[in-house]
Amino acid sequence: MSAKTAKLQIDGIDKVIELPIYEGTTGPDVLDVRGLVSEGVFTYDPGFVSTASCESEITFIDGGKGVLLHRGYPIEQLAEKATFLETCFLLLNGELPTPEQKTAFENTIRYHTMVDEHIHQFFKGFPKNAHPMAMLVGVVGALSAFYHDDLDIDDPTHRKLAAHRLIAKMPTLAAMCYKHSVGQPFMYPQNSMGFAENFLHMMFGTPCEEPNVSPTLAKAMDTIFLLHADHEQNASTSTVRLAGSSGANPYACIASGIAALWGPSHGGANEAVLEMLYEIGDESNIEEYIAKAKDKNDPFRLMGFGHRVYKNFDPRATVMRKICDEVLEELGVEDDPLFRIARKLEKIALEDEYFISKKLYPNVDFYSGIILKAIGIPTSLFTVIFATGRTPGWIAHWDEMLSHPYKIGRPRQLYKGHTPRDI
Numbered sequence: 001m002s003a004k005t006a007k008l009q010i011d012g013i014d015k016v017i018e019l020p021i022y023e024g025t026t027g028p029d030v031l032d033v034r035g036l037v038s039e040g041v042f043t044y045d046p047g048f049v050s051t052a053s054c055e056s057e058i059t060f061i062d063g064g065k066g067v068l069l070h071r072g073y074p075i076e077q078l079a080e081k082a083t084f085l086e087t088c089f090l091l092l093n094g095e096l097p098t099p100e101q102k103t104a105f106e107n108t109i110r111y112h113t114m115v116d117e118h119i120h121q122f123f124k125g126f127p128k129n130a131h132p133m134a135m136l137v138g139v140v141g142a143l144s145a146f147y148h149d150d151l152d153i154d155d156p157t158h159r160k161l162a163a164h165r166l167i168a169k170m171p172t173l174a175a176m177c178y179k180h181s182v183g184q185p186f187m188y189p190q191n192s193m194g195f196a197e198n199f200l201h202m203m204f205g206t207p208c209e210e211p212n213v214s215p216t217l218a219k220a221m222d223t224i225f226l227l228h229a230d231h232e233q234n235a236s237t238s239t240v241r242l243a244g245s246s247g248a249n250p251y252a253c254i255a256s257g258i259a260a261l262w263g264p265s266h267g268g269a270n271e272a273v274l275e276m277l278y279e280i281g282d283e284s285n286i287e288e289y290i291a292k293a294k295d296k297n298d299p300f301r302l303m304g305f306g307h308r309v310y311k312n313f314d315p316r317a318t319v320m321r322k323i324c325d326e327v328l329e330e331l332g333v334e335d336d337p338l339f340r341i342a343r344k345l346e347k348i349a350l351e352d353e354y355f356i357s358k359k360l361y362p363n364v365d366f367y368s369g370i371i372l373k374a375i376g377i378p379t380s381l382f383t384v385i386f387a388t389g390r391t392p393g394w395i396a397h398w399d400e401m402l403s404h405p406y407k408i409g410r411p412r413q414l415y416k417g418h419t420p421r422d423i
Contacts (some may be wrong), residue, residue, distance in 0.1 A: 112168035176200035230393025304366030
């Protein structure tokens with residue numbers, strides 16, 4: 001029971017309402033307003049920006065200090081010392097795997113990467129120019145039809161199997177979205193390859209050639225997945241939890257998260273970075289666009305700089321910047337006009353007093369967009385990459401919710417419509 005309380009006096013109510021205050025292991029205290037409904041009062045919080053919708057042990061963010069922790073581990077340390085699959089294991093199980101657990105987990109994921117052959121038929125129903133996210137929402141939701149009758153979401157072993165299947169099959173489905181758009185045959189996953197290496201093979205390999213994936217690019221791809229693995233109670237994660245609170249099939253829940261991620265205000269930021277670079281067009285135009293960005297009356301905004309959550313710096317960006325340098329050097333594209341524009345923008349943002357004072361530092365989307373473009377991934381597929389990386393976070397939150405007593409989500413409203421009237 002909470003030792004601290006807040007007292008609330010509301011006009012028209014003849015008593016002082018006491019509300020418990022809870023302390024997390026870190027972060028701000030939380031005021032429990034659940035008792036207000038019995039007093040006939042709701043709180044009003046559009047966007048839920050001041051509302052804790054759940055209790056969680058998975059991820060912690062301190063935007064003011066630029067801190068991102070997964071199960072207590074700083075994201076910088078995970079990116080340096082762990083792989084994406086080790087981070088998946090951490091999110092799902094609470095601890096990093098031992099060497100034996102790591103091998104077993106990697107093997108489990110490896111042998112779940114194939115998808116049912118009937119899934120191939122789904123893609124034939126999509127037009128060639130279908131948006132990759134539209135296809136991904138559809139085929140992930142369709143997995144519900146393949147894994148439904150024998151799935152008991154109240155059984156922890158069944159939930160674990162669903163988690164493994166989703167993590168393993170997402171890169172396969174993501175690559176299939178790309179192959180369908182370019183009219184190339186689907187590539188089957190290779191059990192001899194690592195997670196990110198396999199993804200790049202399925203993306204760019206063909207049956208005519210032997211597999212050949214650069215270790216540098218595979219490492220970069222693994223890091224991109226890792227840095228996007230979870231980000232606390234964002235729009236898509238909250239959507240997965242809300243859908244899951246109804247007892248829905250987990251594949252349908254993840255499909256709902258993909259739909260939420262599709263929105264340009266959430267998952268489309270790295271795609272917007274590339275669109276901005278194309279709009280600037282040439283290094284000679286940079287000063288003009290910098291002036292536009294500084295003009296509060298101009299609608300133009302520099303994409304990939306600053307972050308809604310991180311008010312200081314994005315801890316993921318520091319890691320991604322190093323990876324970006326390695327990828328551009330590996331591919332020998334440092335002199336590409338688009339990347340020259342990006343580098344000059346980066347330099348200005350890190351040195352110009354206007355950007356420094358407003359803490360508009362390059363964020364993870366800025367660097368990941370450049371990396372994905374350099375690798376050869378089309379901008380329309382960027383959010384699909386994001387969804388592939390975010391899947392372990394989504395499924396970990398879904399599993400955490402179902403592992404404890406929970407209620408179906410049911411937000412309230414401030415009604416401003418007509419009062420009762422007759423026809």
